[in-house]
Amino acid sequence: MNATVAALTSRSLLGRKRTLVLLLLPAALLGLCTLARVLAGLDPDIEQALNGPLAANLLTAFGIAILMPLLGLIAGTGAIGPEIDEGSIVYLLAKPLNRYSIAITKLVVAIGVVVLFGALPITVAGVVLTGELGTVTLGYGVGALAAGCAYSAVFLALAVVTRNAVVIGLIYALIWESLVGGVVPGAQTLSIQQWSMAVVQELLGDTAQRLSVEAAVGFGTGLALLTLVTVTAAAYAGNRLQTLPLHDNS
Amino acid sequence: MSTVALEQVSRWFGNVVAVNDVTMHIGPGVTGLLGPNGAGKSTLINMMAGFLAPSAGSVTLDGRPLYRDQEIYREVGLVPEREEMYDAVTGWQFVLANAKLHKLPDPAAAARRAIGTVDMAAAQDRDIRTYSKGMKQRIKMATAIVHDPAVLLLDEPFNGMDPRQRLHLMDLLHDLGDQGRTILFSSHILEEVEQIAGRIEVMVSGRHAASGDFRRIRRLMTQRPHQYTIRSSDDRALASAVIAEQSASGVELVTDKLGSSTVHVQATDFSAFVHALPQLASRHGIRLLEVRPADESLESVFSYLVAR
Known part of the structure; x- marks a missing residue:
């Protein structure tokens, strides 16, 4: 970790228009959940559904499946991609700094952003939907944190490797995880979303079945894969920074 | 006192050879790296800054290989070309x-x-x-000198500067060089380089074309054979008069399809020929209609140095 790298990174990550998008996504989730809560107050049927699988479904579909990958994509690529594109990364690289420490610092900043704009709002959304900081709320909060770490690390590494990281990341998150994963069961085992749902399912315990929360992989597998992917991606990003070919104008 | 040494350095990208068998030693004082765009100057600076490995040969700072060694940045400052x-x-x-x-x-x-x-x-x-x-x-510039480096590398530092800023930076580089630091800056403008660089290294098409103080480089450039295309009232008479001159080494009388002719002259001594030409024309009663130096671009000037 390097405090100066962290300060410069968060400055450029939050200093642009992208902050607006970062705010918009959790605001939409909270708005939706508040609406569901208000409607539940008016209609007993909805209230019953909300006490059943509906709350969990909302948190899965909008929180884990949409909010977290998009935030991970913005924060992960944004923490390093623009600097590489513009060439300003040279100011970090022309210093007696360990490359792994640069990569890990940037990852920590990205994770901080997804916690602030993703995992925390999801926890708040859980409180709004269930009315308590109980098993469901905490399960989804921790699941979102796990997803955020993995997405940030993968997309950060992707941004070090290619300039098309945002496009490739979107294709992965929206097409592979959501579309293909929804149709082809095998694709679900290779999905950060499903690994994170395994964490959620484990934390929900017996409640999981009642709320029909079911991940495509077991808890042990999910946790191991999340850890493996996060650590490997961070190490790979650091390694690539050792020999990053700087863009040559001529 | 630090020396950056390049020994038989080549660097290629796929099929393209950006730097071809370059040996040079950059010592204390200000050195100008001169060459047209695309000559390999930035590739060379990237290798000296430790960001690029040479495909062949070695790039060292006081005997230490520069590539992938983060500790060198305690001694090296870099001013990149890009503005961001x-x-x-x-x-x-x-x-x-x-x-x-x-x-x-x-x-x-x-x-x-x-x-x-x-x-x-x-x-x-x-x-x-x-x-x-x-x-x-x-x-x-301030970010590059903040740690008081012994070596300062600047990639096209004068680009986009107005004359006052240019003078200010020249003074600054001068002072830093006088303090015994090793300063290298690249440029494609000879006048820029000769004002501050005690030593000039010329690169052309990836090759090390010449090296020395600016007087030597100046001389090499002005004393190269110059070519002229001349039209006159009597081209044949002019051609025969020109070849009698000491300062000319070759004459060609070219007639195009329409029957109009021009004289192509190869002059060995640029200033002597320029003086002799009007005199010999008036002596022979020939009127000069057009005297045009052929191919004066920077690239061709530099290419001559490489071909030598």
Whole structure:
């Protein structure tokens, strides 16, 4: 970790228009959940559904499946991609700094952003939907944190490797995880979303079945894969920074 | 006192050879790296800055290979060609951040000194995005000298500067060179280089074309054979008169399809020929209609040096 790298990174990550998008996504989730809560107050049927699988479904579909990958994509690529594109990364690289420490610092900043704009709002959304900081709320909060770490690390590494990281990341998150994963069961085992749902399912315990929360992989597998992917991606990003070919104008 | 040594360095990218068998030693003082665009100057600087491995040969700083060694940046400062910085921060914050990244014992004092050296104290609290090109160049310079490096590499530092800023930077490089630092800057303009560089290394098409002080480079460039295309009232008479001159080594009388002719002259001594031509024309009663030097582009001037 390097405090100066962290300060410069968060400055450029939050200093642009992208902050607006970062705010918009959790605001939409909270708005939706508040609406569901208000409607539940008016209609007993909805209230019953909300006490059943509906709350969990909302948190899965909008929180884990949409909010977290998009935030991970913005924060992960944004923490390093623009600097590489513009060439300003040279100011970090022309210093007696360990490359792994640069990569890990940037990852920590990205994770901080997804916690602030993703995992925390999801926890708040859980409180709004269930009315308590109980098993469901905490399960989804921790699941979102796990997803955020993995997405940030993968997309950060992707941004070090290619300039098309945002496009490739979107294709992965929206097409592979959501579309293909929804149709082809095998694709679900290779999905950060499903690994994170395994964490959620484990934390929900017996409640999981009642709320029909079911991940495509077991808890042990999910946790191991999340850890493996996060650590490997961070190490790979650091390694690539050792020999990053700087863009040559001529 | 530090020396950057390149020994038989080549660098290729796929099929393209960017730098071809270059040997040069950059010692204390100011050295200018001169060459047209695409000559391999940036590739060379990237290798000296440790960002690029030579495909063959070695690039060392006082005997230590530069590539992939982060510790060299304690001794090396780099001013990159590209303008982009972290522009959401002020000049002061950015230079201070660079001082902290170097883990200097007193980063604030170092930043203050560097900003003072480049004369940017008055504008240090403005966001970098509001700076002019010349101001950005000076802040870039401040980040490169904040850790008091023994070696300073500058990639096209004069690009986009107005004459006053140019003079200021020239003075600054001069002073830094006089302090015994090893300064290397690249440029494609001879006049720029000869004003401050004690020594000039010329690159053309990836090859090391010439090296020496500016007088030597100047002489090489002006004493090369010059070619002229001449039209006159009597081309044949002119051709025979020109070949009798000591300063000319070749004459060709070219007639095109329409029957109009021109004389192509190869002059060995540029200034002698320019003096002799009008005299011999008037002696023979020939009227000169057009005298045009052929191929005076920088590239062709440099190419001559390579072919030599």
